[in-house]
Structures are given as C-alpha cells and as structure tokens.
Amino acid sequence: MTPAAAVNDSGRGRGRTPRAAVVVFPGSNGDRDLLEALNLSGFSARLHPAHMALPADVDLVGLPGGFSYGDYWRAGMLASRARAVQSLPAWLAAGGLVIGVCNGFQILVEAGILPGALSYNQPPRFVHRWIEVEVTPAALRNQSPWFGQARVGDRLRMPIAHAEGRYVHPQGDDVIATRVPLVYCENPNGSLADTAAVLDDSGRVLGIMPHPERACEAVLGSDDGAALFQSARQFLTSQESA
Amino acid sequence: MTIATREHDAQPAHSSAGADLDARRLDRDEHDEGSAARLAEAMGLLPHEYQTIRSALERIPTHEELAVFSGMWSEHCSYKSTRHLLATLPKEGRGVLAGPGSHAGVVDVGEGWAVAFKIESHNHPSAVEPYQGAATGVGGILRDVIAQGARPCALLDFLCFGNAQSPQTARIQRGVVAGIAGYGNAIGIPNIGGRTQHHPGYEGNPLVNALAAGLIRPHAQRTARAHGTGNVVLLVGAATGRDGILGAAFASEALGSQEQNRTRRSHIQVGDPFAGKLLMEAVLSFPAELGPVAVQDLGACGIACATFEMAALGGVGMDVDLSSVPLREADMTALEIFLSESQERFALVVQPEHVPAALEHFRSVGLTAAAIAVLTDSGRVRVRKEQSVCIDLPARLVAGGAPASRFAIAAALPPLPELPADHNTPHEPLLTTLQKLLAQCADAEPIYSQFDQTVGNRTVCGPGQASAAVLRLPDSMRGVALTLSGRGDLCAVDPYRGAQAALAEATRRLACVGAELLAITDGLNFASPRDPIEHRRIAEVIAGLGDGLRQLGVPVTGGNVSLYNESPRGPIPPTPMVGALGVVPDVRKVPRARLQAGHTLLVLGELSDEPGAAQYTRLRYGSDVGSPRCDLSAEQRVARLLCALIAADAVAGLSAVTQGGLVIALAKLCLRSDIGAALSLPASPRPHFQAFGEQPAQVLAWLDRQRVAALRQLADVHAVPYHVLGEVGGSDFQLVGHGALTMRELRTAWRGNAPDAARTSTQRSAGTHVS
Known part of the structure; x- marks a missing residue:
C-alpha cells in the first residue's frame, strides 16, 4: 500500500492521479525539469522544501539534479543531512517510490539509502553528452516499478551532465548483477562495470546518473526517459486497483 | 592589503588607475589644488577630466570622490571613447x-x-x-x-x-x-x-x-530608474569584501606582462555560483506587492555604480550610509566598501513600509540584506560612514557626465595587405590544405561537452x-x-x-x-x-x-x-x-537530420573562386591578407529561401558554410554524421579559393534525390543559384579530381592540434559562502 493510499483520501482507486513531491534543496537546478516530466507523465507533482520532513500524502518522491548547498564538499554530502532526506527511510517504509537523478542519486548514496559511492569522473571533468544506456536483467529481476515497460536490451537515449558520476563499490560483481538496471553503452566517466543507475533491495528506489527528465519529449532530443516515469505511474495506479 | 598595487605601470600615456588610492588621505583642509590634480592623474583621470570635475564642483574633490570618478569615468563604465560612435547604430x-x-x-x-x-x-x-x-x-x-x-x-x-x-x-x-x-x-x-x-x-x-x-x-x-523621495535602497545577496576593488579601472588599461598581471589579482572578483543561484531565485521571486521600485545588479564599481546610476536615471538623490553594509572583513575603509566589486549582489529600491518584509524575503534563504540608503530630492549622492561624509557629488555628473575623450584618429587606415601575386597558382594538393585547415577549425566538442x-x-x-x-x-x-x-x-x-x-x-x-x-x-x-x-x-x-x-x-x-x-x-x-x-x-x-547514405548534397548560393581573406589565406601566407568577401543582399535572398524550404519541409538538413569555407563545411558535416561522400566541384583556375575561400552566402543542403526537383523550383523562385555537389555514402571523403581521404584520416585531422581541453580537471571555485 502506498502512503497516499494509507491516508485514504478521496482519490483512492483506479485512475486516481498519483501524487509526487520533488524536493528542492538550496542549489537544486533540475527541480522544475523533474516536476514537468512527472506532470507530463500523468503525476500531480509539486515542489517540496528540503528543510521539511517528507509529506505523507505523496506516492513518489523525486530528488532532482543540481548542486545542492553548492556541493563545495563531496557532492550530495550536505543534502543527505537535510530533514527531507533524513525522513526518507520512514517514508519509504510506508511503500512509496523514490527517484534520485544525478545530484539526487549522489544524495541517496551519501544518505546510505543506495549502496556504493559516486566519485570523480575519469577523465576528471564535468561532462555533458547525449548517451545511450541499456536495460539489464537486473532491471526486471525484482519487478522494479521503474522498469515495468522495459525489456532487457532496450536502449534509452538521454543526456548526462555531471562531474561526480563514477560509480564505485567494494563488492562490485554482486551489486552489478542484482542492483544495476542500466549500463552505459559507451562508458563516459569510468563508472564500475558501466553502471549508469542503481536500485535498492526492493527495486523501489532508483538512483540514476543520466537525466530521464530531460528526455521526455522527442522535440528536445528524445522521449525515452518518459518510460521510467510512466512505468512508475502504471505501477502505482495498478497497485491501488489491485 | 592595500586597495591596489603600485608596481604596475602600463604605459606612460595611461598610468595605473588606482595606484595611489591609499597613498595619502587628502582631507579637505589639508590638500591643495596641485596635489588633488596629481592624485587625479595618478588614478588615471585625464587633465581635462579633472578640470571638468573641478569646475562642476566648485571645490577641490576629496580623495574618495576622485576614486569614484576614476572608476565611474573609466572606459568600462562611461564609454567615453566610443559612445559617439555607438550612437550611430540603429536601435x-x-x-x-x-x-x-x-x-x-x-x-x-x-x-x-x-x-x-x-x-x-x-x-x-x-x-x-x-x-x-x-x-x-x-x-x-x-x-x-x-x-x-x-x-x-x-x-x-x-x-x-x-x-x-x-x-x-x-x-x-x-x-x-x-x-x-x-x-x-x-x-x-x-x-x-x-x-x-x-x-x-x-x-x-x-x-x-x-x-x-x-x-x-x-x-x-524592471528598471534601474529610482524614484520617490523617502524610498529605501536595499543591498542584498553576498556580504561585501575586498575582492575586485577598482576592477573597472583595471579593465580600462592595457595588460602588462604575465609577471605584472600577477600583481593585479586584487582587482579580480571571486564567483560563488551557489550564492548566485540563491540570489537569482530570491530576486525573481520578489513579491510583486513589495515593489520593487527599481532594481540594479552590482557589477563594475559596486555600490558606487549602483547608487549613482540609479539616482542619475531617476533624477533623484541618495543618502548612503556605508556603516550599514554587511561586510566580510571588519576593517574596510569607506572607499573599499563603496567600490568593492564583490559578486552576487543586487540593489533594490522599495517603499519604506516594505523594508522589513523585503529584508526578510532575502534573509530567509540565507542571503544578507540591509537598507543602505534613502532617496532624496537633492539630485546628489551623499556617502557617509560613521557620521563622516566623504562623498557628496551630483548623480548625473558622475553617471553620464564623463566628457567624451578626444583621442586623435587616423584619417584613413593603412592600405589593405594585398594577396601576394602567386595566389592564383595552386600551391599544394587540395586535400593537404583540407587536413591542415581542419586542424585549425578543430572539433569544439572537448570544450562544449564541459557545459550543461x-x-x-x-x-x-x-x-x-x-x-x-x-x-x-x-x-x-x-x-x-x-x-x-x-x-x-x-x-x-x-x-x-x-x-x-x-x-x-x-x-x-x-x-x-x-x-x-x-x-x-x-x-x-x-x-x-x-x-x-x-x-x-x-x-x-x-x-x-x-x-x-x-x-x-x-x-x-x-x-x-x-x-x-x-x-x-x-x-x-x-x-x-x-x-x-x-x-x-x-x-x-x-532540420536536424544528419547525412544519410543516399542523400544528395547541394550548395545553395553562388559558387565562386574569387580570392579574398579567409582562414585559408592565413594558413597559406602566415598572416591576414586580402579582403573579406561579403554580400548582404545575397545573404538575405538565401535566408528567405531557407525559411521557405523549412516551412515546406523540403530539405532533410541545412548547414551554414562559415570559417574555413565550403569544403571545410562539407568535411565537418561528414564527420558529425560519421559517413563519407563523393563530391565534385566545377573546374577552376583557383580551386583553393573555390574550396576554402569563404565565399559569401553559401549553405549546404541535403535531401533525398527525388526531392531535388522541388528544391530547385523554390531556389529559382528566390533567385538563389545552387549546385549539386554529389552523393552521401561510403567511408571515404572523396573530391573528384583531387583524390580522397578516409573518414579516419579526416577525423585525425579534425581532432588534431587543439589544446587538450579534455584534460581539464573539474576545478572547484574557492568562493566564499553566504552564511
């Protein structure tokens, strides 16, 4: 049962528009992009300030890209201490979905909600590029709500824009086999085993380095990213009607 | 730290602005006409500028006032040498x-x-x-x-x-x-x-x-036009520090040697994009019910420029109290505060009853905010720090009052450097030139891929x-x-x-x-x-x-x-x-399509082998020679054709021929599309100028072969000549009559000798944070 269902509001049941909150940290710059992408994919999304605990009435929480608190220290480190992020484990226990994009992914890793770490790119520079990622068997392994519409081997085109996106983990192989749903077709940052995204144990928390929210309309270069948000919406609405 | 260093002396005609700012405090009682004039000169003001100030004020200006003139009448702020020329541009x-x-x-x-x-x-x-x-x-x-x-x-x-x-x-x-x-x-x-x-x-x-x-x-x-006596000027954003003092005057001088430049670092501002982001959001979300009456960003000459310009635009005066400016360093002088170019700051004018709410709007997101001035009807900006007034000047004299500089101008330019006589004779194979030129017009991806x-x-x-x-x-x-x-x-x-x-x-x-x-x-x-x-x-x-x-x-x-x-x-x-x-x-x-096998490539616009200045002539002769080719009427005709082609979905893609000329544009297009082409140009006595001469008003177009006839029709309607260059396909870049390069050879040249921007480490700004 999702948190929204738990509060038992009037919108429960088939066809209800799932609700989403995009957390805005000081220094976030992808908050509006993520908000627009969620709304475009059938969510009712709103912005939520990082200094407040997460609201119980939403089904999905998005942590956007950007440079939270300036990221003058390790990216995401300060943001992982914000009240919204500190309240995330309790919020998750009620059954919602979480996506952290780019800086949001870094924050999830720093908060210990996703395994591993994101280190400086190799070569060590900020890189923006349109790239392709491929869906792996791990995406479908736990029936992750983020990949309901995906098939293994699908290629998704979206932009990357980060300086600290090289995924590292001490027990590489195990994690890769079970937790990495997307790999780069051409590794842009030295990431371990081409890792582009990581799932938590439940498959409900997705950290992703590329920007699916910037790939939701063909006229902007690609609409492949929309599949993730649509899968999430489909999962949430079908869960309620089940 | 002093305001500026004294080592630098760019050239005798233009001595180092700000060099002597800290030399002596010229109190009104102490200094005489002669020392004030010398100080003015040491600060970079010209003798006739000092005379203008002196006669407008009808008294000897203070040390602080001269420093304000030095900054505000610098080229950077006043456009005193170019504004009569800029006035001729259509607006x-x-x-x-x-x-x-x-x-x-x-x-x-x-x-x-x-x-x-x-x-x-x-x-x-x-x-x-x-x-x-x-x-x-x-x-x-x-x-x-x-x-x-x-x-x-x-x-x-x-x-x-x-x-x-x-x-x-x-x-x-x-x-x-x-x-x-x-x-x-x-x-x-x-x-x-x-x-x-x-x-x-x-x-x-x-x-x-x-x-x-x-x-x-x-x-x-929004506007910078301050108005309304009694309204209040707020300074919001980052606190004020000693960075970038008199940068405007520095920017209005020639640069010295690398060694000399190193001593100018106190003129350099330090950026903090995080504070900039907070400030941008706070200014853009400033509640409409609180105004603001006027908004001004702080750049060159800092608070001085903001107050004088806003007052001059609105025809009002301002009483500025520098004691209320939030500082990063406690012991800053009035002049340092007034002229600091610390980044991430704005000035806003609001009505007095809105001051508390306006200050809270900025403070609530961690920015500093303070009321620093009140609008008056005096037309003068008066500046004090702890009860002592150090500046009292008419706003419009300082902002906009700099006399036009009267530098001599040559009656004519030296004759154009003409192309050497051998330019009509091809000097090397076309494809050799292509490789050399391509290296100079190198792929900018290593640069722009560092930008989001x-x-x-x-x-x-x-x-x-x-x-x-x-x-x-x-x-x-x-x-x-x-x-x-x-x-x-x-x-x-x-x-x-x-x-x-x-x-x-x-x-x-x-x-x-x-x-x-x-x-x-x-x-x-x-x-x-x-x-x-x-x-x-x-x-x-x-x-x-x-x-x-x-x-x-x-x-x-x-x-x-x-x-x-x-x-x-x-x-x-x-x-x-x-x-x-x-x-x-x-x-x-x-049209964003890349080239595809089977596409026909054309050039729209006239093919020409007229010699002129281009990247190619610099490559061949080692200096800039010849005259640039330019035809604005032809550009307008081609532009109208292109808009018609796009509206009619008549082409798969379009690409402008620019630096390097026609064949460079073709090579780059093939490289970006990762496909070869077989192309031919008409025979010419000057094949290099036809290929690399940067002829005016040329655009590459590509499309399926069966659609060429429709394109021809539209081109005829718009009186634009065209020429079919060839077909897209294969893994060679072939120029009929001149040979071929493999795409691999072409790419090696393109990635050639640019400085290795890819090695750049992601440098972090050491900017100071707002609290």
Whole structure:
C-alpha cells in the first residue's frame, strides 16, 4: 500500500492521479525539469522544501539534479543531512517510490539509502553528452516499478551532465548483477562495470546518473526517459486497483 | 592589503588607475589644488577630466570622490571613447521593447513572451585569473538579465585565444572553459552555443565574452530608474569584501606582462555560483506587492555604480550610509566598501513600509540584506560612514557626465595587405590544405561537452547540433534561435567588411534553423583608442556594423565595448562579436537530420573562386591578407529561401558554410554524421579559393534525390543559384579530381592540434559562502 493510499483520501482507486513531491534543496537546478516530466507523465507533482520532513500524502518522491548547498564538499554530502532526506527511510517504509537523478542519486548514496559511492569522473571533468544506456536483467529481476515497460536490451537515449558520476563499490560483481538496471553503452566517466543507475533491495528506489527528465519529449532530443516515469505511474495506479 | 598595487605601470600615456588610492588621505583642509590634480592623474583621470570635475564642483574633490570618478569615468563604465560612435547604430526595430541603456535588450518573440539578451566581456580578468575571470563574467551577465526582470534560459560564449600550440594558451583556455562550466553548470543555466577561435593576435590577451538570454513577460520588465523621495535602497545577496576593488579601472588599461598581471589579482572578483543561484531565485521571486521600485545588479564599481546610476536615471538623490553594509572583513575603509566589486549582489529600491518584509524575503534563504540608503530630492549622492561624509557629488555628473575623450584618429587606415601575386597558382594538393585547415577549425566538442546544455528542458538544438542554437518557449512549439558570429582575422585586414561579414554569418546561421534575424547584441573588443590607427579601426568596425544593420533592417538592443585589449606583444585584432536573436515559428520543423547514405548534397548560393581573406589565406601566407568577401543582399535572398524550404519541409538538413569555407563545411558535416561522400566541384583556375575561400552566402543542403526537383523550383523562385555537389555514402571523403581521404584520416585531422581541453580537471571555485 502506498502512503497516499494509507491516508485514504478521496482519490483512492483506479485512475486516481498519483501524487509526487520533488524536493528542492538550496542549489537544486533540475527541480522544475523533474516536476514537468512527472506532470507530463500523468503525476500531480509539486515542489517540496528540503528543510521539511517528507509529506505523507505523496506516492513518489523525486530528488532532482543540481548542486545542492553548492556541493563545495563531496557532492550530495550536505543534502543527505537535510530533514527531507533524513525522513526518507520512514517514508519509504510506508511503500512509496523514490527517484534520485544525478545530484539526487549522489544524495541517496551519501544518505546510505543506495549502496556504493559516486566519485570523480575519469577523465576528471564535468561532462555533458547525449548517451545511450541499456536495460539489464537486473532491471526486471525484482519487478522494479521503474522498469515495468522495459525489456532487457532496450536502449534509452538521454543526456548526462555531471562531474561526480563514477560509480564505485567494494563488492562490485554482486551489486552489478542484482542492483544495476542500466549500463552505459559507451562508458563516459569510468563508472564500475558501466553502471549508469542503481536500485535498492526492493527495486523501489532508483538512483540514476543520466537525466530521464530531460528526455521526455522527442522535440528536445528524445522521449525515452518518459518510460521510467510512466512505468512508475502504471505501477502505482495498478497497485491501488489491485 | 592595500586597495591596489603600485608596481604596475602600463604605459606612460595611461598610468595605473588606482595606484595611489591609499597613498595619502587628502582631507579637505589639508590638500591643495596641485596635489588633488596629481592624485587625479595618478588614478588615471585625464587633465581635462579633472578640470571638468573641478569646475562642476566648485571645490577641490576629496580623495574618495576622485576614486569614484576614476572608476565611474573609466572606459568600462562611461564609454567615453566610443559612445559617439555607438550612437550611430540603429536601435529601433520591430518588437524591440527595451534597447541600449537598459540592463539587457528586450525583444518581443510572440505568444506573450519576450527575450532579454545581452553580451558582455570579461577579458582582462580572464587573462590574469582565467577560472575566476570567466566564472564571474558568466555571473555578471546573468545578473544583467535578471535585473531586467527575466529568468535566464541560456548562455553562449565567445572565446578567442592565442596560438593553439602555446603553453600559455593551453593554461588560459583550460581555466576559462572550466570557469564558464563551474559557474554556468552550478547555477543551472544551459550553455547552448559558442565560438572558439585561435589567432596569434590574442596571445596574452584572450577575449572571453558571454551572452545571456532570459524569458520575460513583456509587462514584467524592471528598471534601474529610482524614484520617490523617502524610498529605501536595499543591498542584498553576498556580504561585501575586498575582492575586485577598482576592477573597472583595471579593465580600462592595457595588460602588462604575465609577471605584472600577477600583481593585479586584487582587482579580480571571486564567483560563488551557489550564492548566485540563491540570489537569482530570491530576486525573481520578489513579491510583486513589495515593489520593487527599481532594481540594479552590482557589477563594475559596486555600490558606487549602483547608487549613482540609479539616482542619475531617476533624477533623484541618495543618502548612503556605508556603516550599514554587511561586510566580510571588519576593517574596510569607506572607499573599499563603496567600490568593492564583490559578486552576487543586487540593489533594490522599495517603499519604506516594505523594508522589513523585503529584508526578510532575502534573509530567509540565507542571503544578507540591509537598507543602505534613502532617496532624496537633492539630485546628489551623499556617502557617509560613521557620521563622516566623504562623498557628496551630483548623480548625473558622475553617471553620464564623463566628457567624451578626444583621442586623435587616423584619417584613413593603412592600405589593405594585398594577396601576394602567386595566389592564383595552386600551391599544394587540395586535400593537404583540407587536413591542415581542419586542424585549425578543430572539433569544439572537448570544450562544449564541459557545459550543461540541456538543463531547463528547453534546448531543441545545442552546440554541434545545428548552425544556430534553438530553445523552445514554455508550453509552445514556437522557439527562439540564438547564435554568435565574428572574425577578428577578417577585421584585422578590413574592419568595415569584417564587421559586415559577422552580420552575414549571423543571418545565414539563423536561417539554417528557419529563423529570421530580429535583433543583435554586440560585443565589441578593441585595442587602445589612444592609438590613432586603432581608433580608426574602432570607427570602421562600428560604421560597418551600422551600415550593415540598416541594410538588413535590424537593430542593436545593447551590448558591450571592451577597450585596451593589448599585451606586450601588441594589440588584438579588432573583434566585433554579433549575438543574434531570431524567432523559430515551429521548432518541430527545424532540420536536424544528419547525412544519410543516399542523400544528395547541394550548395545553395553562388559558387565562386574569387580570392579574398579567409582562414585559408592565413594558413597559406602566415598572416591576414586580402579582403573579406561579403554580400548582404545575397545573404538575405538565401535566408528567405531557407525559411521557405523549412516551412515546406523540403530539405532533410541545412548547414551554414562559415570559417574555413565550403569544403571545410562539407568535411565537418561528414564527420558529425560519421559517413563519407563523393563530391565534385566545377573546374577552376583557383580551386583553393573555390574550396576554402569563404565565399559569401553559401549553405549546404541535403535531401533525398527525388526531392531535388522541388528544391530547385523554390531556389529559382528566390533567385538563389545552387549546385549539386554529389552523393552521401561510403567511408571515404572523396573530391573528384583531387583524390580522397578516409573518414579516419579526416577525423585525425579534425581532432588534431587543439589544446587538450579534455584534460581539464573539474576545478572547484574557492568562493566564499553566504552564511
């Protein structure tokens, strides 16, 4: 049962528009992009300030890209201490979905909600590029709500824009086999085993380095990213009607 | 630390501004006429400028007042050497909502939206401290757009460096690119296009110009015009420190040697994109019910410029209390506070009853905010610190009162350097020239891939994707196109035609995405106006721009002039940069397709082998020779054809022929599409000029073979000549009669000898934080 269902509001049941909150940290710059992408994919999304605990009435929480608190220290480190992020484990226990994009992914890793770490790119520079990622068997392994519409081997085109996106983990192989749903077709940052995204144990928390929210309309270069948000919406609405 | 250093003395005619600011305090009782005049001169004021001040004030100015004049009457703030020339440029045009004199020009783009846009230079700071110089240049131009009331939506950058192979260029280029990336990526404004040029004339004095554009509802514009006696001036954003004091005066001098430049670091500002982001959001979300009456960004000359300019514009006075300015360092003098160029600050004028709520609006997000001045009806800006008044000057004397400088100008330029007599004889195989030229027009991907190009979700075409950048308007399929053009190498031989060639290229680039040129912002970069020949070059560039703009029916809505761009090696080539804006009726129709096997390639516009100045002639002769080729009427015809082709979906793709000429454009297109082509050009006695001569008004078009007839028909209607070049396909770049290169050989040349920007480490700004 999702948190929204738990509060038992009037919108429960088939066809209800799932609700989403995009957390805005000081220094976030992808908050509006993520908000627009969620709304475009059938969510009712709103912005939520990082200094407040997460609201119980939403089904999905998005942590956007950007440079939270300036990221003058390790990216995401300060943001992982914000009240919204500190309240995330309790919020998750009620059954919602979480996506952290780019800086949001870094924050999830720093908060210990996703395994591993994101280190400086190799070569060590900020890189923006349109790239392709491929869906792996791990995406479908736990029936992750983020990949309901995906098939293994699908290629998704979206932009990357980060300086600290090289995924590292001490027990590489195990994690890769079970937790990495997307790999780069051409590794842009030295990431371990081409890792582009990581799932938590439940498959409900997705950290992703590329920007699916910037790939939701063909006229902007690609609409492949929309599949993730649509899968999430489909999962949430079908869960309620089940 | 003193305000400025004393070691530097650029040239006798123009002594180091600010050098003696801390030398003696000239109290009104103590100093006499002679010492005040000497101090004025030491601060860079010319004798006739001092006389103007002296007779307007009817008393001896104080030390602090002279320092204010030194900054505010610097070239950077007053445009005293160029404003009579800039006055000749056309400023009126369809859709222009704000022109020169506003923070940024504003043009109506339809569907209830307008675009605010402006270009600005940060050349001198970037020469001394490339990372911070470039970063604060980005921050500064963004604040201009924000002050106008617009939400920034795009950045573009125009960079000119010295020899690609020199270690100094590598160092400066790495820093500049990292600085633009460091600020722009963090504040979250996409960088959607740029130019990077290398020429020995920029060795030691790089040009770093940034263009910012923002979206605004036409009625939501803000102004710097302060009014309403009793209204209060708020200073908001970061606290004020000692960085960048008298940067404006520094920017108005020639650069010294690398060693001398190192001593000028106290003039350099330090950027903090995080504070910039907080401030941008706070200023843009400032509640309408609180005003503001006026808004001004703080840039050159800091609080001094903001107070004097706002008061002068509104015809009011201000009583400023520097004791209330939030400081980073406790023991700053009045002058240091007043002239500090600390970044990430704005001034807002609000009604007194709104002060508490307005201050809270900024403080609640961690920014500092303080009331620092009250509006009066005196027409004077009076400045005190702890009860002692140190400055009391008429606002309009300081802001706008600088007398025009009267530097000598040469009656004519030296004769154009003509092409050597052997230019009619081919000197080497065409494909050899292609490889050499391609290395000079190298792939800019290692640079622009360091910039976030898609944040904000509006980028339809970013760097390397089309001849101009295209952004989509909110909730619409209408778009705006932006592009930069300009060629110092062409202006070095013929400033008048070189400037027009920049307009021609802008027209051509915009037309390739279906946009008509609506307005430009001009970034004019020149050497010293005190040199009569350079002065003539400045006048010729502006005359060329003005005549060209009138012919095209296009206005200038604002821009920037940067003078004294010279290093011990000499002056830079005169370098006008044109930032062009157009409207794209439907972004879905912008042709973005890469070449595909089977496509037919054509060139639209006249094929010609007329000799002229081009990248090629510099390569062949080692210097800039010949005259640039330019034909604005032909550009207009081609542009109209392109817009018609796009509206009719008649082509698969379009690409402007620019620097390097026709065959370079073909090679780059094949490289970007990763496919070969078999092409032929008509026989010519001057095949190199046909291939690389940068002939005017040429555009590449490609499409399926069976659609060529329809294209021909439209071309005939628009009286544009065309020539079928050949077919796309294979893995060789073949020029019939000249041989072939494999795509691999071509790519090696393209990735050739540019400084290795890819090695750049992601440098972190060591900026101070707001609390």
